Amino acid sequence: MHTAGVTLQQVAQQAGVSLATASRVLHGSGSRTVGEELRRRVEAAAQELRYVSNAPAQALARATSDVVGLIVHDVADPYFGAIAAGAMRAAREQRLMVMIAATFREPGLELEYLRSLRAQRARAVILAGSGTADADATARLAEEIAGFEADGGRVVCVGERGPDLDTVVMANRGGGGLAARGLWDLGHRRIGVVSGPAELLTVRHRLDGARRALRSLGAPLAPDAVTVGDFTREGGRVAAVRLLRARPDLTAVLVLNDVMAAGALAGLRDDLGLAVPDRVSVVGFDDVPFAADLRPALSTVRLPLEAAGEAAVRLLLEPSGDEPRRVALAAELVLRDSTATTVG
Amino acid sequence: MHTAGVTLQQVAQQAGVSLATASRVLHGSGSRTVGEELRRRVEAAAQELRYVSNAPAQALARATSDVVGLIVHDVADPYFGAIAAGAMRAAREQRLMVMIAATFREPGLELEYLRSLRAQRARAVILAGSGTADADATARLAEEIAGFEADGGRVVCVGERGPDLDTVVMANRGGGGLAARGLWDLGHRRIGVVSGPAELLTVRHRLDGARRALRSLGAPLAPDAVTVGDFTREGGRVAAVRLLRARPDLTAVLVLNDVMAAGALAGLRDDLGLAVPDRVSVVGFDDVPFAADLRPALSTVRLPLEAAGEAAVRLLLEPSGDEPRRVALAAELVLRDSTATTVG
DNA sequence: AAAGCGAGGGAAAGCGCTTTCCACTCACCG
DNA sequence: CGGTGAGTGGAAAGCGCTTTCCCTCGCTTT
Structure with missing residues (x-):
């Protein structure tokens, strides 16, 4: 499986340059420039061979990835749908891929997915949805979060989870x-x-x-x-x-x-x-x-649900400081037809 | 970033075994067995060091991953929410991670995400949501799909996209x-x-x-x-x-x-x-x-939306045959209160 | 004119894992 | 008893990419 992929090596060969040069042209992180002529040749070769870079290999070499995880309780719930929509919109602007995991309200699954995202070396994860008052589950989650952060990942919560975490709190x-x-x-x-x-x-x-x-x-x-x-x-x-x-x-x-x-x-x-x-x-x-x-x-x-999703992604991009960051979003009462005055 | 991770190497060392043995114990694909004693030692070491495997490295070495992509038009739309919920439930049973991308109804984005998923070496992708009658966009998508499949990935559509694709068709x-x-x-x-x-x-x-x-x-x-x-x-x-x-x-x-x-x-x-x-x-x-x-x-x-999501994941797991596979799901008319008889 | 410098190019050392070989140890059999 | 083969363990060769380090080259400096 996935054996047929064109490699950077092949592109380099076809362009008559070294692997290093091809890498710099195609994924270069800015610090080094490549001459006009070679750059053109590499781009042409990539185009011609329909080169698609290998994200896992990049992630391995760079020790970081463009994936951010979003853990929700239920994708079909409009509450999470709105948060996810906001997050994905913001993620797109940052060229991040969003990986959504649904826990179906089982706290155990939340833990499992967090581990899995950690294994993926996701750059960050957003924990949407309420934390629980179960002290044991919370402690184990906190431990996993600490591990994730120790590995260099960012964690932000939408909704209160604990005082030390960066969170977008809604009113x-x-x-x-x-x-x-x-x-x-x-x-x-x-x-x-x-x-x-x-x-x-x-x-x-x-x-x-x-x-x-x-x-x-x-x-x-x-x-x-x-x-x-x-x-x-x-x-x-x-x-x-x-x-x-x-x-x-x-x-x-x-x-x-x-x-x-x-x-x-x-x-x-x-x-x-x-x-x-x-x-x-x-x-x-x-x-x-x-x-x-x-x-x-x-x-x-x-509640500004979409805005909360966007805020979470923005928070992710800021380096975590010594102080936990908090973004507070206000609520607003919308009176429609299910309420009326009463004489009672 | 992500430098602090514990590696398999360290686990092996701590357990006093070779890297190969540790790999076989922790991620072994069944074909080789490891003796009771060593197996125990490796597991203990992994536990103690809080080892978390590095998925990109695994993906690189194995040339395949556990990620399946799901491309929808809009996560906040209940239609896609239901499909996604079904897909995620089925994916969970197969221990697959679902990566959702939302195109916000821009066909260009669909293409872009498909490329990105291909770069991720996703094992498969589910294209949910209607295809379009725009011949040009369809052709370019078909090309990208072909590329994805050439790389060994599976593609399944929910909803009609073209006769050669494996699809879950709803009535x-x-x-x-x-x-x-x-x-x-x-x-x-x-x-x-x-x-x-x-x-x-x-x-x-x-x-x-x-x-x-x-x-x-x-x-x-x-x-x-x-x-x-x-x-x-x-x-x-x-x-x-x-x-x-x-x-x-x-x-x-x-x-x-x-x-x-x-x-x-x-x-x-x-x-x-x-x-x-x-x-x-x-x-x-x-x-x-x-x-x-x-x-x-x-x-x-x-329309059986959740079932469609599940069916798509199941289809993903079957190897693609020579004949494109199709799963047909029936519709049912539900009469509630917005319809009444008329005298004409 | 010698030295210094910046820019562009390439070789090669990894990143963390899987997997193929190869080596070794024991039954067990002819 | 050497031979056979199953059952285990380890060494090492990659997987495709990034990045460091070194080299060359063409200029500017003093």
């Missing part, structure tokens, strides 16, 4: 507060939360932001006003139904991501027959592309 | 027919189509399937009943509005993908004030995850 706490206050301003006093798995840091922060805001507003979140579901559409549906059965007095619910919110909307309508927003207001989180197309159009906390 | 024609007949069976006689860019093969086939079905039903599609828009939500909205302004007598419209259909639904409602499905029925194409969450829930032609 999860801030967004949670924004949503809670937005609901409050609409007159809502009995607000519930449909949360995701508590071990996800993102979820914790969002919930925490909402909780604090509500407390400072003088209406602390009751324990039975929070319910947990899977971070999927179905999880959102089930949890929302459970929440409103337990607390039928709630007039508004904050759902901690849009995909779950889509499920919640369906559950409230189809399973419970509750009108949104007349009977209960719903606010989502993320503002994924389809949020505006749900009916009622979903009010949600917008 | 685009069949699906178009299904949708048309479905609408017909609901009593619709004046049916329009919101199409995507005509140079996309997928679009052509879908349109062609609908056209044929309608013709055989005795109600050929009038030229002014077809309108073209961008393959995006906004493109769908604009085109649908244009179509129904030009042909207000239409009682049903087939939109050639779900993302566009979401836009069409919005346009018909907000711009034109036309009730769906009472005044006009809408059928989409693909059945992306959010289709059921649109209101009215979108009737659509379901």
Whole structure:
């Protein structure tokens, strides 16, 4: 396999120059120049032989590559899709190749892929998606990250993972507060939360932001006003139904991501027959592309997902300093049709 | 960069064995066995030194790698998200790494990424997303594909690209027919189509399937009943509005993908004030995850997207034969709430 | 005019790994 | 008992490229 490839050696021969010269013409890193005549000959030969350089060989000789890894939970999730799109756009400008790995939400896989990327001698990896509160998994990940960096690679996170890592942080706490206050301003006093798995840091922060805001507003979140579901559409549906059965007095619910919110909307309508927003207001989180197309159009906390992907790639290019770098991205509350004022 | 890595040599030394033996223990391809005692020592040493193999070096020595490329139009598009998810799941089982490249719908980029993957000595590449009818671009792509295969790589397409390529074909024609007949069976006689860019093969086939079905039903599609828009939500909205302004007598419209259909639904409602499905029925194409969450829930032609991604990876693993391989995947019409019977 | 210099070219030493040979050790058999 | 061959271990030749070091050459300096 892959035996038939044309080598630089052959190009050099055909051009009547040395291997070194051919290398300098075709992949030269600037420091050395090659005379006009020879340069022309080499380029012509490469063209003619349809030479394609051998990236692994280059990576070996240079001890670095143009590959950057992107580890996400799920490629089909619009949240990660948006981040990935931003990252790939930025990567393209830097002529980097992006290698995406999906963990399907298994922390073990995350570790495995990080190792694999390390084996690839990827120049950097972006860890997108929330870290978990599982101390053991976090420690092993930290160890692997340290190893990766020791090998000279860069690691940047999108979303909180730990204080020593370069990260693009999105305003999860801030967004949670924004949503809670937005609901409050609409007159809502009995607000519930449909949360995701508590071990996800993102979820914790969002919930925490909402909780604090509500407390400072003088209406602390009751324990039975929070319910947990899977971070999927179905999880959102089930949890929302459970929440409103337990607390039928709630007039508004904050759902901690849009995909779950889509499920919640369906559950409230189809399973419970509750009108949104007349009977209960719903606010989502993320503002994924389809949020505006749900009916009622979903009010949600917008996170600059694509920008986060781009920021991550930019961060990658800066050498890591002594201080961990942080880029903070703000959230914004987008009120659409799933929220209404209440007299209650 | 990447200088600090532990090498196999060091592991061998620490274990007191030769490089060859260490290689056989750690990456051995089965043909040779190593004695119990030495094997144990090597494994212990690797563990202790935290050895991580150098994939580029392996790729160089073996002349093959574990990377497979996946070229899509847009990672944020749920259509590709689903295909990618299927592919990654299958790849994982085979311990392959998937490298995703997004072309953002520029044919030139597709070529560039294919070259780049070839340079990486990727074991295979999956070309997802429709080919184009542009003969020049297709020819240059074919040439690059031939080069890739000459180097020993495999190429598999998802969606029609050319008769000589191994491909996973989805029933685009069949699906178009299904949708048309479905609408017909609901009593619709004046049916329009919101199409995507005509140079996309997928679009052509879908349109062609609908056209044929309608013709055989005795109600050929009038030229002014077809309108073209961008393959995006906004493109769908604009085109649908244009179509129904030009042909207000239409009682049903087939939109050639779900993302566009979401836009069409919005346009018909907000711009034109036309009730769906009472005044006009809408059928989409693909059945992306959010289709059921649109209101009215979108009737659509379901394509087995994840299965297609998986099938592509499986196809990759089979050696390419003399005959190009084809895997055909069926479409299915899913009737939800955006379609209704009409009295005609 | 001798020395110094910068620029362009090539030889060759790796980069870290796989794999082909070759060497050696033991049964085991004729 | 030499011969045979299976089972193991190691030496070493690459894989295709980058890069250091050295050499030559044509000029400018003093």
